[in-house]
Amino acid sequence: MPNKFVGRRMKRTEDPRLIKGLAHYVDDIRLPDTLHIAFLRSMYAHARLGAIDTSEALKMPGVVAIYTGRDLGKKIGPVPCAGALPDLKVPDHRPLASDHVYFVGHPIAAVVATDRYVARDAVDQIMVDYEELPVVVDPEEAAQGGALVHEKFGDNIAYKLTAGEGDIEAALASAGKVIKQKVINQRLAPIAMEPRGVLARYLPGEEELTIWSSTQIPHLMRTQVALMIGIPENKLRVITPEVGGGFGSKLNVYGEEALLGWISMQLGKPVKWIETRRENIQATIHGRGQVGYIEVGCQTDGTITGLRYNVFADLGAYHQLLTPAIPTLTGLMLSGCYKIPAIQINVTGVFTNKMATDAYRGAGRPEATYVVERAVDLVAAELGMDVVEVRRKNFPQPNEFPFKTATGLFYDSGNYQAALDKALENAGYANLREEQKKAREEGRIMGIGVSTYVEICALGPSQAMPAGGWESATVRIEPTGKVTILTGASPHGQGQETSFAQIAADELGCDIADVTVIHGDTSIVQYGIGTFGSRATAVGGTAVYIAIEKLKEKANKIAAHLLKADVSKVVWGENGFSLEPEPAKAAASAGGVPEPDLPAGQAPAAALPEPEIDGKKSLSLQDIALAAHLAKDLPPDMEPGLSATYFFEPKNFTFPFGTHIAVVEIDRETGEIEFKRYVAVDDCGKVINPLLVDGQVQGGIVQSIGQALYEEVVYDEQGQLITGTLMDYAVPRAKMIPWLELDRTETPTDVNPMGVKGVGEAGTIGATPAIVNAIVDALSPFGVRHIDMPVRPENVWKIVNAVTSDK
Amino acid sequence: MKKAIGINVNGTTRQTEVEPRMLLVHYLRDVLGLTGTHVGCETSLCGACTVLLDGQAVKSCTIFAVQADGAEVTTIEGLAANGDLHAMQEGFWERHGLQCGYCTPGMIIAATQILERNSNPSQEEIRHGLEGNLCRCTGYQHIVEAVEYAAKKQ
Numbered sequence: 001m002p003n004k005f006v007g008r009r010m011k012r013t014e015d016p017r018l019i020k021g022l023a024h025y026v027d028d029i030r031l032p033d034t035l036h037i038a039f040l041r042s043m044y045a046h047a048r049l050g051a052i053d054t055s056e057a058l059k060m061p062g063v064v065a066i067y068t069g070r071d072l073g074k075k076i077g078p079v080p081c082a083g084a085l086p087d088l089k090v091p092d093h094r095p096l097a098s099d100h101v102y103f104v105g106h107p108i109a110a111v112v113a114t115d116r117y118v119a120r121d122a123v124d125q126i127m128v129d130y131e132e133l134p135v136v137v138d139p140e141e142a143a144q145g146g147a148l149v150h151e152k153f154g155d156n157i158a159y160k161l162t163a164g165e166g167d168i169e170a171a172l173a174s175a176g177k178v179i180k181q182k183v184i185n186q187r188l189a190p191i192a193m194e195p196r197g198v199l200a201r202y203l204p205g206e207e208e209l210t211i212w213s214s215t216q217i218p219h220l221m222r223t224q225v226a227l228m229i230g231i232p233e234n235k236l237r238v239i240t241p242e243v244g245g246g247f248g249s250k251l252n253v254y255g256e257e258a259l260l261g262w263i264s265m266q267l268g269k270p271v272k273w274i275e276t277r278r279e280n281i282q283a284t285i286h287g288r289g290q291v292g293y294i295e296v297g298c299q300t301d302g303t304i305t306g307l308r309y310n311v312f313a314d315l316g317a318y319h320q321l322l323t324p325a326i327p328t329l330t331g332l333m334l335s336g337c338y339k340i341p342a343i344q345i346n347v348t349g350v351f352t353n354k355m356a357t358d359a360y361r362g363a364g365r366p367e368a369t370y371v372v373e374r375a376v377d378l379v380a381a382e383l384g385m386d387v388v389e390v391r392r393k394n395f396p397q398p399n400e401f402p403f404k405t406a407t408g409l410f411y412d413s414g415n416y417q418a419a420l421d422k423a424l425e426n427a428g429y430a431n432l433r434e435e436q437k438k439a440r441e442e443g444r445i446m447g448i449g450v451s452t453y454v455e456i457c458a459l460g461p462s463q464a465m466p467a468g469g470w471e472s473a474t475v476r477i478e479p480t481g482k483v484t485i486l487t488g489a490s491p492h493g494q495g496q497e498t499s500f501a502q503i504a505a506d507e508l509g510c511d512i513a514d515v516t517v518i519h520g521d522t523s524i525v526q527y528g529i530g531t532f533g534s535r536a537t538a539v540g541g542t543a544v545y546i547a548i549e550k551l552k553e554k555a556n557k558i559a560a561h562l563l564k565a566d567v568s569k570v571v572w573g574e575n576g577f578s579l580e581p582e583p584a585k586a587a588a589s590a591g592g593v594p595e596p597d598l599p600a601g602q603a604p605a606a607a608l609p610e611p612e613i614d615g616k617k618s619l620s621l622q623d624i625a626l627a628a629h630l631a632k633d634l635p636p637d638m639e640p641g642l643s644a645t646y647f648f649e650p651k652n653f654t655f656p657f658g659t660h661i662a663v664v665e666i667d668r669e670t671g672e673i674e675f676k677r678y679v680a681v682d683d684c685g686k687v688i689n690p691l692l693v694d695g696q697v698q699g700g701i702v703q704s705i706g707q708a709l710y711e712e713v714v715y716d717e718q719g720q721l722i723t724g725t726l727m728d729y730a731v732p733r734a735k736m737i738p739w740l741e742l743d744r745t746e747t748p749t750d751v752n753p754m755g756v757k758g759v760g761e762a763g764t765i766g767a768t769p770a771i772v773n774a775i776v777d778a779l780s781p782f783g784v785r786h787i788d789m790p791v792r793p794e795n796v797w798k799i800v801n802a803v804t805s806d807k
Numbered sequence: 808m809k810k811a812i813g814i815n816v817n818g819t820t821r822q823t824e825v826e827p828r829m830l831l832v833h834y835l836r837d838v839l840g841l842t843g844t845h846v847g848c849e850t851s852l853c854g855a856c857t858v859l860l861d862g863q864a865v866k867s868c869t870i871f872a873v874q875a876d877g878a879e880v881t882t883i884e885g886l887a888a889n890g891d892l893h894a895m896q897e898g899f900w901e902r903h904g905l906q907c908g909y910c911t912p913g914m915i916i917a918a919t920q921i922l923e924r925n926s927n928p929s930q931e932e933i934r935h936g937l938e939g940n941l942c943r944c945t946g947y948q949h950i951v952e953a954v955e956y957a958a959k960k961q
Contacts, residue, residue, distance in 0.1 A: 011900055018908030019896040019915065021843015021883030028842035117828070193847050193855060193909040193943050244845070244909030245943050277848040493907030493944050691903045695949055699906065702946035726852040726941070734934040734947040763946075 001574060005502035005512050009691035012498040013512070023242045026197035026214050027274045034199070035064055037260065037273040038119035040109040040126050041282060042101035045137070045353040045719020046149070049099055049108065050129030057111060057125035062118035066126070067263065068109045069098030076262050077228035079255045079318070082466035083325030088159045091150050091351075093318040095255030101130070102149060102317035103354050104721045105282025110259060112271060135353045135719040139291055139314035142350040149317055149351035158315055158349040159324055163331045165406040166342025171306025175297025179378045184788045185290040185367045187314065187713035188706070189723070190360045191731050192492075194244020195275035196284055198257050200264040210237045211261050216250045217530035218490050220467055221257060222522045228258040229265070236261070240520035243492035247703070248359035249284050250492065251532040252321045281724050286713050287360020289314035290327065290367050296375040302383055302390040306342040309334060309371055313349045316356035322363075323356050324349050325466070329364030329456070335405035336372030337416045337454040337657055338394035343406040353719040359532065361703055362764040365455050373451045373769030374786065377776065381785050387773070388429065391420065391452050411454065411655040412749045412757075415683070419745045420452055423659035423681040426743055432663060432677075440781065445666040445800065446676070447778025451770035454657040457684075457758035458751065459533030461650055469650065471535065472528045473543035475504065475551050476643035479629040481622030483508060483515040488528010489540030490520035494696070494760065496536055499688045500544050503754070507548040508621055509576060526645060534656070534758030537688060542752040543648035550644035555624045558642075561635040562613045562627060578618035654749045654757035658682035660701070660770035666778050671797025673709060673775060675738035680766065683745045685757030690744075693759050698740050700763015706732045707764075708771035712790050730790075812876040816841065817885025825872045832856045834872035835882055843883040843912045847941070854940030857913035858882050864920040866939070883912035886919070894957040895919050904953030906944035914940045918954045927958055 017023040054066040072094065079093040097106050109126055113119035134147030142149070142156040149156050172178050192214075199212040209231055215221050218238040226233040243250065256273055264271045275284070292311035298304050313327040331345035380390040395416045396403045403411040424430075432448050439446040462469040472488040485504055489496060501515035508515075518524060531540070552572060559577035560567040570577050613619070613627070624642065627633065631640035663677040680697060687693050710730035714722040723729040748755030768789070775791050776784055782799050809824040816839060823838055835841045835858070844867060847855030851866040858867045859881040886893045895915050898904065905911040914937070921928055921936035928936065933954045934947065942950060 011903060015900045015905060015908075018905055018911055019883075019892070019899050020887060021841070021912045023908055024842070025845070025909065027836075027846075030840070030842075116833075117826070191943055193853065193907065193941065194845070195847070242908065245907040247943070274846075277850065277853075495906070695903050695906055695945055698946035698948045699944045700946075703943070725850050726848045727850055731941050731943065733941065734937040734951065737934070737947055739930070740946065740948055 003506045005505045006688050008689065010498060010502060010689055011691065012495050013501060014495065014497040025194055025242045025244055026199055026212050029199055029212055029241060031199070031201055031270040034270040034272050035112050035114060035267065036116040036119045037263070037271055038111050038116065038123050039107045039279065040111070040123045041279065042097065042104060042106040042108055044101060044130050044132055045104050045135045046133040047101050047130040048133060049097065049101060050131060052109065053127040054109065057122040060118065060122050060125060062114040063111060063122045064114065065112040065267065066109055067096065069094060069096035072096055076258050080224045080253050080321060081319035081323060083319065083322050084466065085159050085161060085324050088324055089153050091318055095259040104719060105279065105355060107255065107283070110263065112263060112267065137352055137354065137715050137717055137719050139289070139312040139350045139352055142352050143312055143348050149353055156351045158351055161328065161347040162344065163328070163407065164334070164344035165408060166306065168306050168308050168342045168344040171342035172295060172297040172308065175305045176300040177382055178295055178297045179382050181294045181374065181378055181786050183292055183294060183371060183374055183786070185288040185370060186789055187289040187357065188287045188360055188711050189281050189713050189729055190247040190249035190284070190287060191729070192245030192247055192249055195277060195280040196250065196254065196256070197274040198260045199270060199272045200260040201270040202264040202268060204268050208235050208237065209261050209265060210239060211257060212239045212241055213257050214243050214250055215240050216243070216246045216490065216492055216532055218520050218522050219488060219527050220530060221253050224253040225258045225261055229262045237523040240490050246492040247361040248287065248363055248532060251359050251530065252285060277726060278724050281713070281729060282721055283355055285320050285356050285358035285360070286316070287357060287363070288367060289357040290330070292371065294371055294375050296379060298379045298383070300383060302379060302385050302393045304338055304340050304379060304394050307334060307340050307372070307375060308344045310346045311348070313347055314352050314354065314357060315349050316352055316354045318356050320356040320358045323358050326357065326359060326364040330368040332407050332409055333365045333368035333456055334372060335407050336369060337414065337452050338372070339396050340406055354715055361700065362761045363533070365761065366765045366768055369451070369453045369765050370769045373453065373773065377773050378785060381780065387450050388420070388424065391450065392417065409456065410652060412652055412751050413747050414454065414655060414657050415745065415747050416452060416657055419657060419681045419683050420659045422743055422745055423661050423679055426681065426741060427661045427677060427679040429661070445668060445778050447664050447774040447776070449662045449770045449772065449774025449777055451660045451766050451773060453660070453766040454655050455534070455761060455765045456653045457534035457656055457761070458538030458650060458654040459535045460653045468529050470529065470647050471540040471543045472526050472645065472647045473540065473547045474526055474643060474645040475544060475547040477551070477621055477625035479626050481514065481625055483510060485515060485517045485544055486525040487517060487519050487540050487544065488525060489531045489536040490528065491531050491536060494531060494536055495689070495692045496540070499537060499692060500541055502688055503541055503544055504548060507545060509574065510621065534760040538654055538752055538756045538758045539648055539650055541688065541756060542754060543646050545754055546648055547644045547646035550646055551642060554644070555621055555642060557635055557638065558624050558628055559619045562619060562633065563616070575618040576620035576623070650751050652751045654685065654751050656682065656684040656757040656759065656762055658762060658766055660766040662770040662774040664774045664778055666796055666800065668800055671793035671800060673791065673793065673796065677741065678738045679741045681743045681745060682759065682762050682766070683747050684759035684762060685747060685749045686755035687744070687746065688756065694742055696759045697742055697763045700761060701740055701767040702732050702737055703764045704767030705737060705771060708768050708789055708791060710736070710790050810873050812873055814872070814875050815879040817881060827871065827873050829872045830868055831870040831872045831875050832867035835867060841882050841884050845909055845912060847910065852941070853910070854917055855910050855913040857916045857940065859916060864917050883916060886915065893919065894960040897960065898953035898956035902949050902952040902956050904945060904950045910940060910942045914942060914950060918957070921954060922958055922961060926961065928954070
């Protein structure tokens with residue numbers, strides 16, 4: 001049966017409430033008698049706390065209570081870290097500091113007041129004695145004996161880890177050339193447009209706590225918070241209403257989430273905290289933060305023989321949920337899309353007096369891709385080869401998949417040549433090189449950058465994940481024939497309400513308007529893992545797909561029973577379940593495939609079907625759903641109802657890939673970098689909704705442009721956060737972005753039955769090196785082989801105008 | 808000391824007493840319950856709080872409610888007339904101009920202002936007109952297309 005919905009550019013069913021301003025994010029939920037919380041946060045990067053005097057603040061009208069870390073003691077369990085590495089040092093991380101503060105923004109006290117303005121006022125009236133302590137900010141300095149972040153550990157090294165296969169020493173020793181380069185993946189702030197927010201309400205009678213939180217992982221958060229505050233997990237309900245973006249920053253369990261739950265239990269009233277943007281940049285996780293050293297060995301024909309990456313990972317002062325694990329993803333992806341026989345990563349994870357780093361869109365893989373793609377360009381530059389030629393030389397061939405890397409992975413499927421060829425064609429690569437030659441003759445500074453990337457997605461098999469790599473779905477057909485889907489993959493902008501409904505409508509043969517997708521409420525939805533790691537469609541969507549298969553198996557049996565036929569004689573087709581052979585379809589084809597972009601919610605309400613079976617040769621799923629609920633005539637021993645739940649455990653990751661090409665021109669007078677073209681060909685396997693895939697890729701590329709050119713979380717040597725607001729932290733604006741020319745190839749995976757791979761992070765992984773490679777290419781006549789991010793016009797200007805950089 | 812103000816919001820004038828320091832965005836959200844207008848940065852940089860104040864797009868997080876006394880304010884909730892979507896809302900829906908939706912109300916309001924000043928803007932002009940509004944999800948391309956859709960439709 002041809003798909004009516006899957007594969008089409010369908011506009012989203014979730015949009016009407018969002019474009020009308022009628023959706024509900026956490027701060028839009030208003031409960032009577034809600035108290036408001038504001039935090040006093042450390043203004044120092046490292047200090048011993050002396051007296052904390054809250055007496056003046058408590059006298060202010062409207063102030064209800066103030067809690068400090070000393071009040072809490074160990075009443076709330078530590079903020080969890082799921083990255084279990086051998087010999088990992090784990091500092092005791094509580095929601096509020098008691099004796100020491102370790103970074104600017106470290107929460108010290110929570111003020112509870114009747115009004116959010118009063119709560120903020122009262123924060124200023126709390127007197128804290130700080131005894132300043134030495135600070136360490138630079139990760140290399142921290143590793144090599146700088147000031148101690150946590151004195152009790154004796155050094156700042158949280159862990160060391162070596163991974164990779166092949167004899168790297170021999171590979172580098174026997175290589176024709178070994179090229180070395182230091183590279184920096186600067187700290188970034190995820191900046192979801194909706195900051196974090198928590199609303200907690202404890203009902204003392206029912207002994208039930210509900211926490212509304214802007215999170216990507218409602219179920220995992222429920223489990224952890226229940227453990228932290230000691231409430232039975234089945235008495236804690238977590239609801240993620242509309243979530244205004246996450247990018248990994250809400251793939252976490254934060255102290256504030258547990259603390260608000262606990263305070264609500266103390267006061268018996270709802271309490272709300274909405275993070276300010278300043279708090280968001282201070283105390284919501286950062287991403288990246290790697291300083292590393294590349295050694296790449298190659299033969300003189302461009303064959304890469306070995307790659308070593310020694311990296312200092314700037315973890316910050318504490319571990320959040322996945323902090324130490326992020327660099328391990330970098331290690332896994334160091335083969336890129338190349339056959340490299342020997343690979344080694346040596347990670348030194350270090351504490352610094354800064355906010356924790358953790359998963360930011362891409363989470364370790366953009367760092368790896370940047371390292372590999374810069375390394376390939378360094379090889380090309382060293383050998384005087386074209387960057388495309390070096391890439392081709394080291395690609396595995398399409399018939400070599402599943403392809404085993406020296407990092408221990410099996411890439412599921414790929415055709416790297418095809419994506420590269422398409423991108424080169426779309427960009428007109430040969431012409432661009434001609435144009436560049438001319439430009440150089442005219443004294444213009446033009447560069448072309450290529451990145452051929454592969455990413456690890458659809459996280460993942462449970463073996464490789466700290467808290468389960470599966471995802472769940474329940475599919476239910478209600479007595480009226482409407483379809484309800486419960487997914488554990490709670491979205492925050494990805495559009496699962498549409499894409500999952502597309503899958504369901506096709507598989508169930510119903511209209512998409514008859515499908516409702518419910519998510520983000522732990523009391524309604526079966527346990528799930530969440531939306532991150534480009535996994536929602538490939539893992540969560542597959543759970544929907546297989547749950548429907550299960551449901552149809554049962555429906556098939558009911559159909560056979562009602563049609564008084566053997567199960568083997570009943571087939572599924574356009575008319576539902578029919579006796580074989582399926583009766584010719586006359587009327588149904590008249591309308592044909594529905595027009596694109598069906599407005600959701602405008603289908604006529606289906607009349608309640610009568611369970612009239614006699615004489616029928618086919619039964620729709622709706623007929624069967626009603627019969628299953630009336631349960632007057634079901635096969636012997638069959639459960640009434642028509643629903644199925646499936647927990648899908650993938651057997652491997654998926655490995656989407658692609659080629660990005662950036663073309664830039666540099667202004668000699670100002671050092672400014674202008675995009676002339678941006679061409680991307682991405683392969684994320686089978687596509688459910690091309691419109692949504694384009695949106696994911698575009699958004700990701702623009703975050704990459706942010707990393708390449710604009711964004712950096714800057715702390716000064718005292719650990720003061722210099723980029724503490726959006727005035728100083730440069731998120732890309734519309735004017736900074738070129739038109740993005742997107743295209744796709746489609747190489748399905750066999751990891752899941754739909755062949756989908758995932759696309760949420762492709763842009764942030766593939767684009768950054770393409771942009772930096774383009775800039776380096778532009779500057780190569782000036783002897784430049786590498787330049788660090790963010791590439792600021794002043795640095796470029798200095799190179800172009802031959803001023804010695806102060807770096 | 809509270810101050811009495813009267814603001815016409817989405818066609819209805821409301822008389823309220825507010826603290827002089829109350830921000831317009833909190834007046835709209837907390838007093839009137841119009842939560843479609845969002846707060847994203849408190850420093851007038853992200854534009855999530857954009858509303859029309861006497862026809863001008865302004866950042867309601869850096870205006871006091873008392874400054875809007877006697878003025879007309881249009882929020883995202885007031886944009887659809889008689890239940891029909893505004894062409895700009897339609898454009899955002901048709902062209903997938905939103906993902907998480909948090910910047911969207913402010914973005915749509917700001918975009919209507921672009922077309923008011925220039926009914927047929929180039930892509931360059933649209934991008935320039937959106938400089939006061941941040942979106943972290945879409946990469947802006949679909950937003951540019953949404954504004955072009957609305958321009959054609961109007």
